[in-house]
Amino acid sequence: MEIKEKSSTVHIEVVKCRTCESKACVEACKKYARGILELKDGVPSVEHLSKDEVLRLGTECLACEFACTFQGNKAITIDVPVAGLPEYLAKRGLA
Numbered sequence: 001m002e003i004k005e006k007s008s009t010v011h012i013e014v015v016k017c018r019t020c021e022s023k024a025c026v027e028a029c030k031k032y033a034r035g036i037l038e039l040k041d042g043v044p045s046v047e048h049l050s051k052d053e054v055l056r057l058g059t060e061c062l063a064c065e066f067a068c069t070f071q072g073n074k075a076i077t078i079d080v081p082v083a084g085l086p087e088y089l090a091k092r093g094l095a
C-alpha cells in the first residue's frame with residue numbers, strides 16, 4: 001500500500017502486517033501525529049479518508065516507520081525525495 005503525503009511517500013508491505021501483534025504504527029500515528037492510520041481488516045489503512053484529507057492531515061512525522069521498525073514487522077519504508085541529492089552524490093562519487 002502507498003500513502004502519498006506532501007513531500008514523501010509511505011510504503012507499507014501489508015502482507016507483513018497480518019502477523020504483526022503490536023500494530024504499533026497505528027498507535028504511533030495517534031500519539032505523535034493526527035491519527036490518519038486506522039486498522040481495517042487487521043492492517044493499517046487510510047481508506048476512511050479522501051486523498052485530499054490525507055494530504056491535509058498527514059504530518060510526515062515518520063512515527064509509523066519508527067514504531068514499525070522497533071515494535072512491528074519492519075513493513076514500512078518512506079521515500080523522501082531531495083532535489084539535487086542524486087546529482088550531488090554522483091558528483092562526490094557516492095552514488
Ligand code: SF4
Binds near residue numbers: 012025074
Ligand atoms: S507496525 Fe508495521 S507490521 Fe505492524 S501493522 Fe503497522 S505497518 Fe504493519
